[in-house]
Amino acid sequence: MDKIKNSSSYRHSLFISRHSRAGGNPLEWSTVFGQVTAYAGITGFIGFVLLLTTSCSGPSHNDHSPLVQIEKHSNSNIEYSVSSDPFTYGIEKVAVTNSEKDTLFFIPNRVNHLVSFPCNNCHTQALGNMVSDDPSGKKAHWNIKLNHATDEALTCLTCHSSNDVEYLRLNNEKEIHFNQSQKVCAQCHSTQSNDWVGGAHGKIIGGWAPPRVSNTCVNCHDPHSPAFETRWPSRLNTVKIQELDPK
Amino acid sequence: MFFKKKKNVNEETAPQHTEKCGGDSCGCQQADGFDQVIKKPLDRRSALKGLTAGLLAGTGFLNSSCSVTAGDTDKELASLKWDEYFKGNYQLMTAEEKKATVARLEKMYALNNGGKINISDKGAAKDVLYGYAFNISKCQGYMDCVNACVEENNQDRDSQMQYIRIHEFKKGQMNFEMADDNFYHEVPAAGHFYMGTQCFHCENPPCVDVCPVKATWKEKDGIVVIDYDWCIGCRYCQAACPYDGRRFNWSTPHVPENELNKDQHYLGNRPRKKGVMEKCTFCIQRSRSGENPACVEACPTGARIFGNLLDPNSTIRWVIENKKVFRLKEDLGTEPKFWYFMD
Ligand code: SF4
Ligand code: SF4
Numbered sequence A: 001m002d003k004i005k006n007s008s009s010y011r012h013s014l015f016i017s018r019h020s021r022a023g024g025n026p027l028e029w030s031t032v033f034g035q036v037t038a039y040a041g042i043t044g045f046i047g048f049v050l051l052l053t054t055s056c057s058g059p060s061h062n063d064h065s066p067l068v069q070i071e072k073h074s075n076s077n078i079e080y081s082v083s084s085d086p087f088t089y090g091i092e093k094v095a096v097t098n099s100e101k102d103t104l105f106f107i108p109n110r111v112n113h114l115v116s117f118p119c120n121n122c123h124t125q126a127l128g129n130m131v132s133d134d135p136s137g138k139k140a141h142w143n144i145k146l147n148h149a150t151d152e153a154l155t156c157l158t159c160h161s162s163n164d165v166e167y168l169r170l171n172n173e174k175e176i177h178f179n180q181s182q183k184v185c186a187q188c189h190s191t192q193s194n195d196w197v198g199g200a201h202g203k204i205i206g207g208w209a210p211p212r213v214s215n216t217c218v219n220c221h222d223p224h225s226p227a228f229e230t231r232w233p234s235r236l237n238t239v240k241i242q243e244l245d246p247k
Numbered sequence B: 001m002f003f004k005k006k007k008n009v010n011e012e013t014a015p016q017h018t019e020k021c022g023g024d025s026c027g028c029q030q031a032d033g034f035d036q037v038i039k040k041p042l043d044r045r046s047a048l049k050g051l052t053a054g055l056l057a058g059t060g061f062l063n064s065s066c067s068v069t070a071g072d073t074d075k076e077l078a079s080l081k082w083d084e085y086f087k088g089n090y091q092l093m094t095a096e097e098k099k100a101t102v103a104r105l106e107k108m109y110a111l112n113n114g115g116k117i118n119i120s121d122k123g124a125a126k127d128v129l130y131g132y133a134f135n136i137s138k139c140q141g142y143m144d145c146v147n148a149c150v151e152e153n154n155q156d157r158d159s160q161m162q163y164i165r166i167h168e169f170k171k172g173q174m175n176f177e178m179a180d181d182n183f184y185h186e187v188p189a190a191g192h193f194y195m196g197t198q199c200f201h202c203e204n205p206p207c208v209d210v211c212p213v214k215a216t217w218k219e220k221d222g223i224v225v226i227d228y229d230w231c232i233g234c235r236y237c238q239a240a241c242p243y244d245g246r247r248f249n250w251s252t253p254h255v256p257e258n259e260l261n262k263d264q265h266y267l268g269n270r271p272r273k274k275g276v277m278e279k280c281t282f283c284i285q286r287s288r289s290g291e292n293p294a295c296v297e298a299c300p301t302g303a304r305i306f307g308n309l310l311d312p313n314s315t316i317r318w319v320i321e322n323k324k325v326f327r328l329k330e331d332l333g334t335e336p337k338f339w340y341f342m343d
Helices: A002-006 A010-018 A020-024 A033-054 A066-073 A182-186 A190-198 A238-244 B002-019 B034-038 B047-066 B072-085 B095-113 B144-152 B206-210 B236-240 B294-298 B315-322
Strands: A093-097 A103-108 A167-169 A175-177 B118-120 B130-135 B165-170 B192-197 B216-218 B224-226 B246-248 B263-265 B277-279 B304-308 B338-341
Touching: A182 A190, A190 B315, B072 B095, B095 B118, B130 B315, B144 B294, B206 B216, B206 B236, B224 B277, B236 B246, B294 B304, B304 B315, B315 B338
Parallel strands: B118 B263, B130 B338
Antiparallel strands: A093 A103, A167 A175, B130 B304, B165 B192, B216 B224, B246 B277
8 A cells, every 4th residue: 555655746646636526535645745735724624614514424535535445444354254165166276375385376276187197198208308300200299389489598398397297397497397387487477477476467267255266377378379369359349230230 | 415315315214114114014015115105205206207107007006916817927926016116225125125125026037937036135245345457458359258247247138238348549549539449350459459448336436426316326345236126217327427337228128038147136137127227236246255247257368357455465456556557537536446557
């Protein structure tokens, strides 16, 4: 909340205090309070007179801002009577933890949905030994086309471990389980990763109520070709349908 | 102002309510809101309208309920209709009255259509204030949200009613006058961006202030709702909303039986009728159970974020506190609970 308050500029607060209906904005009594005292005073006086003439028990105008509601009524120990569990029923969850190993939220189990996992059903060798420069050689996973960054930046072995096909790989050669693939992505996409952990990027599945279950990177982005394609909208706007099909 | 007026309504009606018909025991026609309507001077609906409609309806109900030729089903329907006609404003109903009207509506649906619907009257939870955030960088104009909303909320198929509008802007400006709401090409189109609007559930909603019959109000959890059975269809609220948030039923809404969403809420997606207002309710039938609204669930890009503003651990709070957000027409003081942001 401090961020919201501090982001107010002088011009902005003036603008808001000139509009009496916006009296509920917390900017008015925020850190720039001193600069708008005169305006606030006048608004306050008018508000007082209005209050006297129209109502004896009306709520203060400040109550009309969600930011004030947040300030006044925030509660970090809400006892929820609802839960997202019924809506994520059947999804096997994996915890996402911070560096202190506290669980932040959950993501769907990944390996359950990988069609050819575990890889050693087919492969007995380490990936590093299978790589070949021979263009006439047989191509496994021919359907996978790497369309992610450039050849110079990424090869298979940038993300897949060269020692053990069952694992992914971090830049420091640490091996990472497929269920923690977001750690591989976060190495380059740190901004997106921060937004994802916070909740601004990506998608919460099930419900808004705790426990939070979010899609992980690869649930929406194909790691081999992560960009979204263009496509037709799934429906047309009302007016368009009438134009196209006038009855 | 609104609160003051509302208080007056309560003062006038509440005592009547308690001393007269409290339940079935007192032997009047039907406890549910009967007194609110009958014992009150016709100041809420115009006297003329009330009289004519009442007479017409009364004759109709009586005709079928006393007729010897009408079947049992017809008689039951007529009596249910009678009780429904004289029920009160949802805001003034007691818990039992809410249950009673919900039961009647379910019964009427069963008699008319042979199927079963569930209408919830679940109230607002403590410590919850719903808020919504929309990522303009992410929206691609796919319209999946609109589809999901129409299906979830039983919107009229014939008039193509949609609560959500997706606007396509040419990059370099965000002028709603210049936006294309009827785009007809693959999306996202090069050089364009997309932005969705719907009811913003203002904390200070002008639509609520203007309603002459208090058919629309803000619930404790911040959802702005409409009592479809109390709305007189004057459309004042539609004119008062600065965000094009409200929709009007010009004709009787029609949803094919097999497409009807049968999980309903009294203040949400239950079938509406001709001549009443409706709009986004943050999918009240879903959100009050902890679920995400249909648009949030349907969006394949994650551009839509919904949650509890009073919970410092919620994602909506993280967005508001960590991203650079804005709301539309903030200077009006409507205080929408719908924020836009960019990556
Ligand atoms: S957006 Fe419009 S309809 Fe929704 S609460 Fe605000 S004024 Fe009312
Ligand atoms: S149309 Fe709007 S203002 Fe008029 S009665 Fe219905 S809810 Fe109230």
